[in-house]
Structure formats: C-alpha cells, structure tokens
Amino acid sequence: MSQVVERERPASPQLAHYTAEYQRAVGQTPAQPRWVLQAREHAIAQFERLGFPTSRLEQWRFTSVAPIADRTFNLATDGVAKLDKTLALPMSDDPALAVLVNGRFNAQLSSLAGLPTGVKVLGLEDVLASNPGLVEPYLARLTPTQTNAFTSLNTAFLRDGVVISIAPHVVLEQPIEVVFAAVAEGTASVSHPRLLIVAGESSQATILERYVGTGSAFTNAVGEIWLGANATIDHYKLQEEPAESFHIASMLLHSARSGTFSSHSLTFGGGLVRNEVVAVLDGEGIDCTLNGLYLGRGRQLIDNHTTIDHAMPHCGSHEVYKGILADHSRAVFNGKIIVRPDAQKTDAKQTNKALLLSDDANINTKPELEIFANDVKCTHGAAVGQLDEDAMFYLRSRGLGVAESRAMLIRAFAGDILNRVKIAPVREHLGNILTDHLPHVD
Amino acid sequence: MLEIKNLQVRAGTKDILRGISLSVGAGEVHAIMGPNGSGKSTLARVLAGHAEYEVVGGSVSYNGKDLLEMAPEDRAREGVFMAFQYPVEIPGVNNSYFLKAAVNAKRKHQGLPELDAMEFMVLLREKANILHLDPTLLSRPVNEGFSGGEKKRNEIFQMAVLEPRLAVLDETDSGLDIDALKTVAEGVNAMRSPERAIIVVTHYQRLLNYIIPDFVHVLQDGRIVRSGGKDLALHLEEKGYSGIEAAQPQLM
Ligand SMILES: Nc1ncnc2c1ncn2[C@@H]1O[C@H](COP(=O)(O)OP(=O)(O)O)[C@@H](O)[C@H]1O
Numbered sequence: 264m265s266q267v268v269e270r271e272r273p274a275s276p277q278l279a280h281y282t283a284e285y286q287r288a289v290g291q292t293p294a295q296p297r298w299v300l301q302a303r304e305h306a307i308a309q310f311e312r313l314g315f316p317t318s319r320l321e322q323w324r325f326t327s328v329a330p331i332a333d334r335t336f337n338l339a340t341d342g343v344a345k346l347d348k349t350l351a352l353p354m355s356d357d358p359a360l361a362v363l364v365n366g367r368f369n370a371q372l373s374s375l376a377g378l379p380t381g382v383k384v385l386g387l388e389d390v391l392a393s394n395p396g397l398v399e400p401y402l403a404r405l406t407p408t409q410t411n412a413f414t415s416l417n418t419a420f421l422r423d424g425v426v427i428s429i430a431p432h433v434v435l436e437q438p439i440e441v442v443f444a445a446v447a448e449g450t451a452s453v454s455h456p457r458l459l460i461v462a463g464e465s466s467q468a469t470i471l472e473r474y475v476g477t478g479s480a481f482t483n484a485v486g487e488i489w490l491g492a493n494a495t496i497d498h499y500k501l502q503e504e505p506a507e508s509f510h511i512a513s514m515l516l517h518s519a520r521s522g523t524f525s526s527h528s529l530t531f532g533g534g535l536v537r538n539e540v541v542a543v544l545d546g547e548g549i550d551c552t553l554n555g556l557y558l559g560r561g562r563q564l565i566d567n568h569t570t571i572d573h574a575m576p577h578c579g580s581h582e583v584y585k586g587i588l589a590d591h592s593r594a595v596f597n598g599k600i601i602v603r604p605d606a607q608k609t610d611a612k613q614t615n616k617a618l619l620l621s622d623d624a625n626i627n628t629k630p631e632l633e634i635f636a637n638d639v640k641c642t643h644g645a646a647v648g649q650l651d652e653d654a655m656f657y658l659r660s661r662g663l664g665v666a667e668s669r670a671m672l673i674r675a676f677a678g679d680i681l682n683r684v685k686i687a688p689v690r691e692h693l694g695n696i697l698t699d700h701l702p703h704v705d
Numbered sequence: 706m707l708e709i710k711n712l713q714v715r716a717g718t719k720d721i722l723r724g725i726s727l728s729v730g731a732g733e734v735h736a737i738m739g740p741n742g743s744g745k746s747t748l749a750r751v752l753a754g755h756a757e758y759e760v761v762g763g764s765v766s767y768n769g770k771d772l773l774e775m776a777p778e779d780r781a782r783e784g785v786f787m788a789f790q791y792p793v794e795i796p797g798v799n800n801s802y803f804l805k806a807a808v809n810a811k812r813k814h815q816g817l818p819e820l821d822a823m824e825f826m827v828l829l830r831e832k833a834n835i836l837h838l839d840p841t842l843l844s845r846p847v848n849e850g851f852s853g854g855e856k857k858r859n860e861i862f863q864m865a866v867l868e869p870r871l872a873v874l875d876e877t878d879s880g881l882d883i884d885a886l887k888t889v890a891e892g893v894n895a896m897r898s899p900e901r902a903i904i905v906v907t908h909y910q911r912l913l914n915y916i917i918p919d920f921v922h923v924l925q926d927g928r929i930v931r932s933g934g935k936d937l938a939l940h941l942e943e944k945g946y947s948g949i950e951a952a953q954p955q956l957m
C-alpha cells in the first residue's frame with residue numbers, strides 16, 4: 264500500500280471501506296506474481312486518489328454514481344450455492360462456454376471441451392498460478408492509461424476472470440460465450456470480473472459476453488482485448504442483469520495493423536449502467552465498428568461512453584448507437600473520436616439515435632471530436648425523436664393494433680443493429696425482447 | 706352501409722367540416738369533388754379514425770355501428786379502407802411483412818385462420834399482377850423511396866389485398882400520368898361489386914372518365930354544396946368550382 268497518497272478531499276468512510284476490503288482481499292488471495300501485486304497496489308492508490316466520480320467531472324456530468332458511492336458493497340464470495348443454474352446456460356448454439364459467478368471462474372458450469380488447437384479459454388486465477396507468462400504482456404497493461412476510478416477498483420481486486428487466447432491464424436467457427444453471473448449476497452455485494460482476450464495475428468473469432476444475475480449486485484467489470492495484426496473479432500456484450508443491480512464496465516481494445524473489430528453493445532438490464540469502450544487503433548488499416556442498442560425501462564439509467572482513438576493512418580471507424588427509452592428511463596451517450604496528428608486518411612462516422620417512448624424519458628447525447636490531422640473524414644449525427652404518429656396511424660388504419668404497430672416501428676428503429684448481429688439465437692432473442700417486453704402505451 | 710349525418714369536424718380552433726350528410730349504399734360508387742382546402746381529406750381521415758380531428762357534432766354509422774366510436778384498427782378490421790393522399794414512408798418495415806400482418810389481423814378479427822407464408826405469397830402475386838405492381842416493391846420498406854406513382858399504386862394494391870367493404874380513395878389520381886391513372890382505375894373497377902361501396906375523392910374530373918361514379922358530390926368550404934349523377938362532374942369540368950357556388954345547396 265502506498266504510504267504517500269495525495270488526496271483531493273478527505274477520504275470518505277466509503278473509500279476507507281474499499282481500502283480495508285482491499286487489504287483483506289490481498290491477504291486472502293492465493294499467491295500472485297509480483298507484477299500483478301504491483302498493478303493492484305498501484306490501482307488501489309489510484310482509486311483512493313480519484314475517489315468515486317462526481318457530476319462535477321465532465322465525463323460524469325449526467326450520471327450520478329451516488330447510489331453506488333453511498334452504499335456499502337461487500338466483496339462477493341463465489342455465490343455458486345445461490346446461483347439459479349438456468350442463468351448459466353448458453354444462448355448460442357453449441358458454444359465454448361465459460362461461466363463466471365461473482366467474478367470467479369467456475370469450471371463445473373463451463374463447457375470448454377473440444378476447443379480447437381491453439382484456442383485457450385481459461386480461468387484467470389489458474390493462469391496466474393500456473394502459467395502467468397501467458398498473460399503478463401497483456402493483463403492490466405491497457406488499464407493504467409485510464410483515469411477511471413472503477414477500472415482502478417477492478418484492478419485493485421484483481422483475482423480471477425477469464426482468459427481467451429487465440430493462436431495466430433486460427434479461425435474459430437463456434438462462438439465463445441462467457442456468462443458473467445452476479446448473485447447478490449446480503450444487502451449489497453460487489454464483484455470485479457475480468458476478461459482478457461488476446462487474438463493472435465490473422466486469427467478470427469466470435470465472442471459473446473452475457474451479464475445476468477439476481478438481486479442488488481454491483482458488477483464492476485473490465486475487459487481488455489488485444490487484437491493482433493490482421494485479426495478479426497466479432498464481439499457481443501449482452502447485458503440483462505436485474506433492474507435493481509448496478510453495472511459499470513470498461514472494455515479496452517488495442518488493435519494492431521489491419522485488425523477488424525466489431526462490437527455489439529446490447530444493454531437491456533441494470534438499474535444504473537455505465538459502459539465505457541475505449542478503442543485504440545494503433546496500426547494502419549484497422550476497421551473498427553461499434554454498434555450499440557439499449558432499451559431503458561422503469562427508472563433505468565444507461566450511460567454509454569465510447570472513445571475511438573485513431574492513432575495511425577488509414578483506419579475506419581463506424582459507430583451507431585441506438586436507444587429506446589420508455590417510462591422514466593434516462594440515457595447518456597458520449598462518443599469521443601480522437602484523430603491524432605499522424606492519423607491521416609482517417610474515416611470516422613458516428614451516429615447516435617434515441618427513440619423516446621414516454622414524456623418522462625430523456626437522453627443527453629454528445630459527440631466529442633478531437634481532430635489533429637487535416638486529411639480526414641469525420642462525420643457525426645444525433646437524432647432524438649418519438650414514434651412517428653403518421654406511421655402509427657398508417658399501420659393502424661390497415662388493421663394493426665396499437666401494440667403491434669408500436670412493436671413494428673420499434674423493431675424497425677433497431678433493425679439495422681439487429682441485422683448486424685450474426686449469432687442467430689442472440690438476434691432472435693433481441694427481436695423477442697423488443698416485441699414482447701416493451702411497456703405498453705404510456 | 707355508411708350514413709353520415711350533419712358531421713362537424715374541427716382541428717385545433719379551425720372548423721373544417723361544417724355539417725356534412727351523406728348516405729352511401731353497398732354497390733355504389735360516390736365521387737367527392739372539391740377545390741383544395743375544402744375538407745375532402747379531412748372527411749376521408751375522419752372516416753379512417755385519425756386522432757388529429759375533433760368531431761364536434763353529427764354522427765357516422767357504418768353497417769349500423771357508430772363508426773366514430775371505433776379505433777382505427779377496428780374500422781379497418783370491419784372493412785373500412787382509406788387510400789392515403791400522401792402515403793406514409795415507414796423505413797425498416799418490409800412492405801409484404803406489413804401487409805401480411807394487416808391481412809392476418811383482419812382474418813383473426815373475422816374468426817378465419819391466419820394465412821401462412823405460402824398462401825400469402827400466392828395472394829400477393831395475384832394482386833400485384835392485376836395492378837402491374839413491380840414485385841420488387843413488395844420486398845422494400847413500406848413506401849420508402851417509392852415514386853409518387855408507385856406510392857399510389859401501392860395504396861390500391863393494399864386495397865386489393867385487404868378487400869374492404871368500404872373504400873375511401875383520397876386523391877389517388879393526383880400526380881399520376883395517364884397510363885398509371887388507367888391502371889389504378891382498372892384496379893378500382895375490378896373491385897366494384899354489389900357488396901362493396903367506394904368513395905372516390907378527387908380534385909379533377911379526369912379520373913371519373915375511367916371510374917364512372919353513381920353519384921357526385923361537390924364539397925366546398927366544409928359543406929356539400931351540390932349532389933348529382935355522373936353528369937355533374939362534366940358540368941364541373943366546364944364551369945369550374947366557382948360556377949357551382951351560386952347553385953342551391955342540395956341536402957341529402
Ligand atoms: N390537422 C389540421 N389542423 C389544422 N388545420 C387543418 C388540419 N387538417 C386540415 N386543415 C385545414 O383544413 C382545411 C381542409 O383541409 P383538407 O381536408 O386537407 O382539404 P382538401 O383535402 O380538400 O384539400 C384546410 O384549410 C387545411 O389547411
């Protein structure tokens with residue numbers, strides 16, 4: 264633990280609680296390599312220095328994390344005994360399945376036999392004990408660039424998670440599905456799941472992260488994705504945690520030249536949700552697609568912050584986020600695009616659209632372009648609207664009921680995102696959510 | 706079939722229809738003509754159940770039921786169809802998918818089994834042939850990017866598929882070239898039957914050369930100022946709407 268910690272404000276009892284939990288966790292963790300312990304120590308110091316963000320910070324202006332900061336979350340234990348096992352069943356057909364319960368890898372619930380040679384899907388704790396060299400160049404190497412208290416907190420509690428390692432030139436047909444189950448313990452518990460994906464040169468894979476759970480759990484997730492040269496990853500994150508849960512997550516991508524990365528961020532659950540995506544395009548000819556679809560109901564707050572960092576020339580990024588907001592739900596979208604001085608011929612396109620189904624729903628949306636190169640194409644657009652009344656009348660005048668007409672228009676709104684989902688059962692599942700689980704006329 | 710009595714309609718603070726009475730029987734074709742802004746579309750939209758309008762007086766009964774009490778979708782399921790003057794573009798909703806939902810909503814209401822994909826395709830092809838509708842339009846989003854003529858043809862095509870008992874065609878002829886007009890008129894004429902009533906709303910007499918109405922009504926300033934047989938349309942063609950104004954309003 265660092266002795267000298269500069270604090271901008273006096274440590275609150277909540278921060279002290281996390282420090283104490285950290286000390287306890289370090290004491291209980293099985294032996295870890297020195298570099299891991301150092302990263303953790305650095306992270307807890309950073310967390311103490313930053314504290315939980317307040318709305319005075321620009322990046323948190325519209326999202327109050329007071330519901331998290333004001334509560335005392337204890338570190339969740341493995342939770343398996345209380346897990347509803349049906350939550351841990353895979354959604355895709357015949358995937359390689361890894362299951363984490365409260366951030367801990369569970370080999371019994373996982374199904375990883377039959378992975379082709381060159382593909383490893385492993386529990387992180389096991390890897391740190393038996394083969395830390397596999398992850399040392401990658402693990403917690405992307406997080407320090409982030410001055411994000413939650414990411415720091417995750418690293419401080421780094422113990423277990425899932426490691427996906429794909430050898431160069433391996434093309435994986437079946438999806439790898441990782442289920443993150445959060446089982447609340449006591450009044451409030453927190454887990455810090457960790458995912459590391461290392462895709463070797465010219466490899467190709469489809470990865471589905473699914474977040475499910477029960478009760479008032481706080482999931483503080485961090486994923487690091489290393490895309491080798493010419494590698495292709497089609498990545499899905501489907502979040503369906505209960506409405507009383509908290510979900511804060513960062514996905515950090517680093518791509519080498521000619522990588523192709525597609526992300527589909529699909530948020531349906533969670534009471535307070537913050538998804539941060541940081542994609543660093545650190546080679547020429549990278550293609551990065553960030554698609555997002557979220558549905559807010561009740562009093563949900565869904566915040567998506569994305570950063571695409573064009574560090575090198577000739578990269579393309581395409582970002583489309585669409586939100587459907589019902590009831591009293593709120594959303595925040597912030598899309599940052601950085602084009603560094605060297606990144607000539609960048610082609611970046613960002614679109615954010617929201618459909619408000621109720622007068623009480625709202626969204627704060629903001630593009631943030633930081634362009635330091637001159638020969639680039641950068642476009643962005645945002646649109647917030649309601650269901651088209653004329654279209655509603657047209658459909659109804661042909662005999663379609665109100666609910667059916669609404670569902671048809673909402674599906675149409677989400678259509679381009681849904682159609683890009685290549686895992687058929689996931690696509691069908693999303694269609695069903697939009698058709699069957701929408702609140703009725705406000 | 707349709708009995709409109711002293712219908713008065715307002716939008717916002719504007720009185721648009723100011724006491725319209727009209728009786729339409731099964732098997733009849735009525736033409737409603739009138740200058741721009743006279744309230745033709747308002748009448749059509751009120752019959753279809755558009756929420757923008759406030760009915761402040763009068764009544765509309767359809768096959769003995771109070772039409773004004775019914776939701777738009779219930780009117781459609783009971784056989785009311787309005788071809789829009791300005792058909793709505795609906796991006797992302799596939800034309801034939803939408804029509805299948807419409808057909809099945811109606812069949813369900815009638816207690817008939819829903820059509821499966823094959824049966825529906827057969828129906829679509831048959832009707833598309835009659836209207837010379839480019840079949841690729843069926844797989845495109847509803848009206849999106851359709852030309853003016855394609856939109857109008859698509860409306861009549863929907864009518865042919867949905868086989869309404871009462872069809873109200875709001876300026877289906879405007880913006881059509883003569884060939885398209887003939888095709889559309891053929892489509893409408895093919896729908897004429899003793900069980901079906903058709904109200905053709907038009908600004909121009911031209912369409913009535915191809916769809917011969919049984920009755921013609923002239924709407925002006927929210928009132929029917931003249932009613933007569935098909936010759937009234939020709940009279941209008943000669944004299945224009947201003948020539949009508951002096952005539953005695955003929956209440957039905
Ligand atoms: N929703 C509305 N709100 C206010 N005024 C309207 C509305 N709809 C139509 N009007 C007005 O009512 C009058 C009749 O319109 P409309 O029925 O469209 O006439 P037509 O179809 O005969 O050209 C016009 O003056 C028009 O501007």
Ligand SMILES: [Mg+2]
Nearest residue numbers: 745746790876
């Ligand atoms: Mg009109």
